Amino acid sequence: MSKVRIYTLAKELNLENARMLEILDGLGVSYKSVSSTIEEDTVELIKQIVAEEGTGSADGEAQAAAPAESQATQSQATQSQDAPEQQETPQAAQASATAVQTRDDVAPASKAEIPHRAPVVTIMGHVDHGKTSLLDYIRKTKVAAKEAGGITQHVGAFEAQTSKGKIVFIDTPGHEAFTTIRARGANVADIAIIVIAADDSLMPQTREAIAHAQAAKVPMIIAINKMDLPQANADKVKTDLTQLNLVPEEYGGDLIVVPVSARTGEGVEDLLEYISLNAELEDLRADPNGQFSGVVIEGKVDKQSGVLATVMVQEGTLHVGDFLVVGENYGKIKAMMDSAGGRIKEAGPSTPVQILGFSEVPTSGEKVSSAKNEHAARDLIASRASDRRDAEGAQVLRKLTLEDMMGPLTTVRTVNLILRADTQGSVEAIQGILARKESEDVKINVMLSGIGAPTEGDVLLASTAEATILCFSVTAPGSVTKIADNKGVDIKSFRIIYELIDEVDRLMKGNVEPVFEEKYLGRAEVRMVIKHPRFGNIAGSYVTDGSLKRNAKAKVTRGKETVYEGTLVGLKRLKDDVREVQTGYECGINLDWDGAEIGDIIEASEMVEVEVA
Numbered sequence: 183m184s185k186v187r188i189y190t191l192a193k194e195l196n197l198e199n200a201r202m203l204e205i206l207d208g209l210g211v212s213y214k215s216v217s218s219t220i221e222e223d224t225v226e227l228i229k230q231i232v233a234e235e236g237t238g239s240a241d242g243e244a245q246a247a248a249p250a251e252s253q254a255t256q257s258q259a260t261q262s263q264d265a266p267e268q269q270e271t272p273q274a275a276q277a278s279a280t281a282v283q284t285r286d287d288v289a290p291a292s293k294a295e296i297p298h299r300a301p302v303v304t305i306m307g308h309v310d311h312g313k314t315s316l317l318d319y320i321r322k323t324k325v326a327a328k329e330a331g332g333i334t335q336h337v338g339a340f341e342a343q344t345s346k347g348k349i350v351f352i353d354t355p356g357h358e359a360f361t362t363i364r365a366r367g368a369n370v371a372d373i374a375i376i377v378i379a380a381d382d383s384l385m386p387q388t389r390e391a392i393a394h395a396q397a398a399k400v401p402m403i404i405a406i407n408k409m410d411l412p413q414a415n416a417d418k419v420k421t422d423l424t425q426l427n428l429v430p431e432e433y434g435g436d437l438i439v440v441p442v443s444a445r446t447g448e449g450v451e452d453l454l455e456y457i458s459l460n461a462e463l464e465d466l467r468a469d470p471n472g473q474f475s476g477v478v479i480e481g482k483v484d485k486q487s488g489v490l491a492t493v494m495v496q497e498g499t500l501h502v503g504d505f506l507v508v509g510e511n512y513g514k515i516k517a518m519m520d521s522a523g524g525r526i527k528e529a530g531p532s533t534p535v536q537i538l539g540f541s542e543v544p545t546s547g548e549k550v551s552s553a554k555n556e557h558a559a560r561d562l563i564a565s566r567a568s569d570r571r572d573a574e575g576a577q578v579l580r581k582l583t584l585e586d587m588m589g590p591l592t593t594v595r596t597v598n599l600i601l602r603a604d605t606q607g608s609v610e611a612i613q614g615i616l617a618r619k620e621s622e623d624v625k626i627n628v629m630l631s632g633i634g635a636p637t638e639g640d641v642l643l644a645s646t647a648e649a650t651i652l653c654f655s656v657t658a659p660g661s662v663t664k665i666a667d668n669k670g671v672d673i674k675s676f677r678i679i680y681e682l683i684d685e686v687d688r689l690m691k692g693n694v695e696p697v698f699e700e701k702y703l704g705r706a707e708v709r710m711v712i713k714h715p716r717f718g719n720i721a722g723s724y725v726t727d728g729s730l731k732r733n734a735k736a737k738v739t740r741g742k743e744t745v746y747e748g749t750l751v752g753l754k755r756l757k758d759d760v761r762e763v764q765t766g767y768e769c770g771i772n773l774d775w776d777g778a779e780i781g782d783i784i785e786a787s788e789m790v791e792v793e794v795a
């Protein structure tokens with residue numbers, strides 16, 4: 183045997199994988215991941231280094247006893263730049279103040295001292311490829327049976343105990359759950375397992391699942407399932423993956439591919455081991471003493487208990503009696519159950535808990551925070567409600583700031599696309615042309631391409647990744663268009679390839695240099711000020727030039743001085759709300775400001791996009 187896998191050697195020498203990679207980096211050895219193989223000479227060299235350092239086997243026991251601690255010390259130097267972020271929490275600040283005196287009863291202070299947490303894993307893949315069976319197998323073999331009761335109900339996640347520690351599985355398979363959570367800005371999963379049946383290889387939903395994981399930048403592990411079947415062909419799956427630019431390790435890439443069978447259990451231990459390895463490399467940490475934050479995995483109404491919500495604790499610790507705030511609702515935790523149905527009093531990071539105490543059913547993906555007491559919970563809700571109102575009111579204003587619309591001009595931009603066409607030939611032809619269009623400033627990212635009409639899944643992906651769906655010779659069914667409209671996703675269909683390419687040009691150009699110009703609309707003179715019980719002051723005005731439009735930018739001048747700049751939030755003509763009032767007419771103007779006085783001039787303008795050649 184001449185070559186050895188990195189993680190096997192790490193195990194043999196009782197070294198953390200991270201440390202092993204450091205040594206390899208120091209030696210200038212290139213590798214793809216911890217499961218890459220290294221030459222025998224290198225192995226010998228590493229053994230010498232470890233022996234000289236006196237790390238590894240010699241003090242292996244100590245390391246094993248405190249892995250978080252040892253890794254912390256090793257990576258302290260590199261991680262210190264991350265530390266300020268963590269130190270901002272009051273707990274952490276307090277901890278750093280006391281850390282010098284005693285280390286025993288002190289809250290973690292810097293990232294390196296924050297304990298590791300269990301990885302949260304999601305399973306995605308094509309229908310019938312075995313997602314549920316795989317989850318069931320893991321649940322059956324890796325979840326400790328509860329002493330009392332024993333009936334585990336579906337709560338949306340479960341904790342598996344493996345030889346490498348705890349792994350938390352989101353047990354709603356499929357990418358809908360994944361995207362719904364992500365669509366709300368939360369990321370729960372640390373690792374995505376993409377299940378591919380060995381007798382079926384890559385299918386449309388496999389591609390979708392891969393695109394979802396890539397869009398979320400969540401590391402993937404491929405599980406080739408149904409290896410027990412005589413027609414299983416793992417090599418075909420691996421070759422097919424390379425066509426998506428996903429290259430398995432044994433072909434020289436860095437994609438981890440594990441053959442498994444959910445029926446016989448073959449390979450499942452390996453899969454769990456790879457998950458733990460990956461988690462170790464990701465260096466997942468969370469502070470159990472920090473400010474609590476979590477995400478709703480699932481919410482439902484139970485006939486007997488009432489509203490039940492499964493929350494994934496991401497940071498801090500939850501206790502029975504804590505007040506929780508979700509959106510603009512709050513609740514007090516009356517009881518907490520772990521995912522196996524046992525009652526618990528507290529729950530730390532990476533723990534899915536079922537909570538009784540919410541009055542409204544929270545939606546998956548909603549973020550959960552805690553409040554000291556009921557009063558603080560109400561305050562938080564009040565401030566959220568007011569922020570929301572401000573945001574709603576400011577929507578028009580926001581449209582007007584160039585930065586918001588364009589972002590910084592100097593960075594490389596990416597146009598995210600989902601491509602749908604009638605045949606594989608068309609897909610390839612379009613992709614070929616698009617590949618030649620990329621420039622230094624604008625990258626084109628075809629997140630997903632497929633044959634046939636766009637699906638609801640495409641729309642979900644497009645909405646989270648801000649992608650445009652381009653169709654060639656296929657059109658979206660009405661149900662999909664409706665969802666796209668709701669989510670603000672553009673679906674564009676073309677019958678001529680070059681029209682589609684023109685659209686891409688437009689998107690690329692739009693992304694690089696949209697230029698906005700302020701266009702004068704008209705002005706009005708304030709003739710009287712009317713106090714309105716609900717809307718504040720209304721400026722009774724006469725339009726002297728051009729026209730005024732609702733939602734236009736407004737500037738109020740008094741003599742030579744500009745006294746206000748903001749938005750014309752409402753326009754009335756004889757008590758009716760109107761969109762526009764022309765010269766020579768009287769109207770009531772509602773600004774988001776109450777200071778207008780008789781004689782003031784209100785000038786309206788709007789920002790318009792200028793075509794760039």
Ligand SMILES: Nc1nc2c(ncn2[C@@H]2O[C@H](COP(=O)(O)OP(=O)(O)OP(=O)(O)O)[C@@H](O)[C@H]2O)c(=O)[nH]1
Pocket residue numbers: 307308309310311312313314315316355407408409410411442443444445446
């Ligand atoms: N032979 C064999 N059959 C399997 C294996 N895993 C799953 N199956 C079978 O494949 C079928 C589909 O399995 P499921 O676990 O329901 O697949 P799924 O991906 O969860 O399907 P959906 O929930 O419908 O998306 C079932 O009949 C399983 O018994 C396996 O490893 N070997």
